[in-house]
Amino acid sequence: MVLVAAGRGERAGTSEGPKQYRAIGGRAVIARTLDVFLGRPEIAAVAIAIHPDDEALFADSVGPLPSRIVTVAGGATRQASTLLALRALKAFDPETVLIHDAVRPFVSSELIAGVIEKAGGGTGALPALAVSDTLKRGGPDARVTGTVDRTGLFAAQTPQGFPFNTILDAHEKAAASGKSDFTDDAAIAEWAGLPVEIVAGSPDNIKLTWARDIAMADEKFSHAAAFPDVRTGNGYDVHAFGPGDHLTLCGLVIPYEKTLSGHSDADVGLHALTDALLATCGAGDIGTHFPPSDPQWKGAASRIFVEHAAGIVRAKGGRIANADITLICEAPKIGPHREKMVEALSAMLGIAAARISVKATTNEKLGFIGRSEGIAAIATVSVIYPGGVPA
Numbered sequence: 001m002v003l004v005a006a007g008r009g010e011r012a013g014t015s016e017g018p019k020q021y022r023a024i025g026g027r028a029v030i031a032r033t034l035d036v037f038l039g040r041p042e043i044a045a046v047a048i049a050i051h052p053d054d055e056a057l058f059a060d061s062v063g064p065l066p067s068r069i070v071t072v073a074g075g076a077t078r079q080a081s082t083l084l085a086l087r088a089l090k091a092f093d094p095e096t097v098l099i100h101d102a103v104r105p106f107v108s109s110e111l112i113a114g115v116i117e118k119a120g121g122g123t124g125a126l127p128a129l130a131v132s133d134t135l136k137r138g139g140p141d142a143r144v145t146g147t148v149d150r151t152g153l154f155a156a157q158t159p160q161g162f163p164f165n166t167i168l169d170a171h172e173k174a175a176a177s178g179k180s181d182f183t184d185d186a187a188i189a190e191w192a193g194l195p196v197e198i199v200a201g202s203p204d205n206i207k208l209t210w211a212r213d214i215a216m217a218d219e220k221f222s223h224a225a226a227f228p229d230v231r232t233g234n235g236y237d238v239h240a241f242g243p244g245d246h247l248t249l250c251g252l253v254i255p256y257e258k259t260l261s262g263h264s265d266a267d268v269g270l271h272a273l274t275d276a277l278l279a280t281c282g283a284g285d286i287g288t289h290f291p292p293s294d295p296q297w298k299g300a301a302s303r304i305f306v307e308h309a310a311g312i313v314r315a316k317g318g319r320i321a322n323a324d325i326t327l328i329c330e331a332p333k334i335g336p337h338r339e340k341m342v343e344a345l346s347a348m349l350g351i352a353a354a355r356i357s358v359k360a361t362t363n364e365k366l367g368f369i370g371r372s373e374g375i376a377a378i379a380t381v382s383v384i385y386p387g388g389v390p391a
Helices: 030-037 052-062 077-090 108-119 164-176 185-190 212-225 270-280 301-313 333-350
Strands: 001-004 046-050 069-073 096-101 124-129 135-137 144-148 154-156 161-164 194-202 228-243 244-250 251-255 258-260 321-327 355-363 374-388
Touching: 001 030, 001 077, 001 144, 001 355, 030 046, 030 052, 030 212, 030 374, 046 077, 046 164, 052 069, 069 077, 077 096, 077 164, 077 374, 096 108, 096 164, 108 124, 108 161, 108 194, 124 185, 144 228, 154 228, 154 321, 161 185, 164 185, 164 212, 228 270, 244 258, 251 333, 270 301, 270 333, 270 374, 301 321, 301 333, 321 333
Parallel strands: 001 046, 001 096, 046 069, 124 194, 321 355
Antiparallel strands: 096 161, 124 154, 124 161, 135 144, 228 258, 228 374, 244 251, 321 374
């Protein structure tokens, strides 16, 4: 997707900086907008067009970001900025692209899904609302000169969705022809002959234009924070024993008469923890990010997976409150290694050891665990995300 964030937002006033970096509910507008899209599994890559003078503002507003997000210096107009971002996105070879204004932080996942579905059919997709107000035409003297028939009129919103190569080609042709007065991407698509279909927009999906808009958004997010967004993720994993002389549990290598077989170093505790972290923000599971069929992960240290998942959580503004791992096995004994396991987990997650629990239990000689054929693990994490729970 493309996120357009290179404007100056002068209509909202300039004393507090560009409006996409103003705080609403304690967080920058652009960070809240980005959170919504990163929460959608269909969004494989993001190119963000920012003003060349805003690099520090952007970094301070969004924090560390995953490698699937790239930034480009925007151009003199929204149209020019979008073209630059589309070119940057070409390296990811997307089939479909969404183009969204960074100052629409109230876009919903449902609206995004509707645009993706329509654009995936090979046409442009434009979220829009039928105009409900009576429209008047005014003259230079501010007197009404007529009433405009509002039948068939719609107010356009973003994200707008398109086949990637088609809209990129349309933008390139518009730039080459010297046309620079398009106010949105659907207009460029229309000019280039790409059909654009309307999908139902949302009255909540407002564009923050004026200072009052930002104040209202701040009030809305601040009110939502009265119901904090605390999420719990759960993960479960199991690995069978195989021949060996050591195994890895919760990042710690333990001498033992057997080893665990499976994905990477088969650290059953860290695999369960990775899934639990990803579950808090709907980011898939360990296999989504590290397919077991990919040979590069053969024998890899599972702390890589945990640190990656924790990075995704933090990119969405999440704070890991605690982590709890239960190892289910007849042997080896976990107690003598618990302290070092917690120490290793604390480093991986970036949280205090007091917020981490590692427990162990047997299966009372029942089932495959009771027969000492393998080890299972259950992990639970709590993460606090910005904002609040929607009403």
